[in-house]
Amino acid sequence: MNSDNEPLFSAKNLKLLKEPLGSSNPITVQVLGICSALAVTVKLKPSIVMAISVMAVLAVSNVVISLLRKRIPPRIRIIVQLVVIATMVILVDEILKAFAYEISKQLSVFVGLIITNCIIMGRLEAFAMGNKPWPSLLDGLGNAAGYGLILIIVAFFRELLGSGTILDYQVIPNSFYEFGYVNNGLMILPPMALIVVGIIIWIQRSRNKDLVENR
């Protein structure tokens, strides 16, 4: 794999893994994959499963496309990418239905919609088509982790403020409710996911000025 004897975790390769978590995060910086981020983040548990599913799909698809990259005819490359992604997604969906039925019900169509998640097509086309399998794997893991990180942060706040629970365990004590505290029903609705993502983008840009567009 590494004919040029580059160490497996060279600085360049580590960057592939780390950058998508921060300065090139697929959701907050590239603003890709927003729709599933809105849909599955009401509760933390489905978000974690969604993050893992996307990670599996993206990492494996990236490696497969990277292995085939010299043999894929450019004229049908998008179709080939889609077939690889769709196959992976169906596999994940089937496995969830068999072994995590409750969660697969909660995620419902969104597992199937991983196929259309722009992050995955984007990474295959932009990275795996022109790079070796190992960096492609890292790139896939990194980007999926960046996506999953935002999903989990958003879901954490939405579940905490919207339902008063974390992973279905009640964390806001009953005494709060007796004093008149109520769960914020708005947090459960999709618009709040956008607002939470917006706040994350705001915090990230105020800490990292490089991300702010110059006018």
Place this chain on the structure above:
Amino acid sequence: MKQFSNTYIFIFSMVMVLIVAVLLSFVAMQLGPRQEMNVQNERKQDILRSVGKAEKLKEAEDRIAYIDEEFRTYISDSYVVNYEGERVDADAFAITLRIRDEVSEAPEDRLYPVFTYTDEQDEVMYIVPVYGKGLWGPIWGYVSFHADMNTINGAVFDHKGETPGLGAEINTDWFQEAFRGKTIFDEKGAFKSIRVVKGGADPDDPHGVDAISGGTITSKGLEAMLKNCLSGYINHFKMQGNLTYGMNHSI
């Protein structure tokens, strides 16, 4: 960029599709039985919940075994009736599994499954499945009746993708609790079904429950579902329930 011949492209696509097809069929066949079991298990669980059983599900170590055990213990019998109320030879559970297709037929042609529940005190209840349309997709549920086949003991509903906080509330306790003790026939024995009343039902109304504010279309869909599915049981319920119905009134 390297050029590929058309023949190469054709062969490449064919081989790719073939590999994918074989892989996916293999996985689907391997996992099929397990998935089927999950679906069946969920139906059993819902049937039990409509009579207030399977309450220890969260603590159960092996949920599938637990549900199976509860189902065997409490669901003493199941049978299928036709529109006229006569028993027909069919598997009630199998029809419940394909209730979506069953409901799409004309009421006269449908088969109507009934599950009989018997508890430790020999109290008997009857559970029937219902299936209909909400705002965004299907909604379904199970309604359990006391032995008079008129008074509702409990109801559970679920949905595929109703709006969270609005229509999706049909699967919450507060909504389902309201069905308890309601009746589907009036004193004269006329079928009334259950109305889902916008703005709140009169608490004394024996055939009405509160609708969900903001979830009007789901509420209406639920009302239509109950009317559509329960009306097919009228003949059977009257025949079967008449005994107790008549006794109550002859005193």
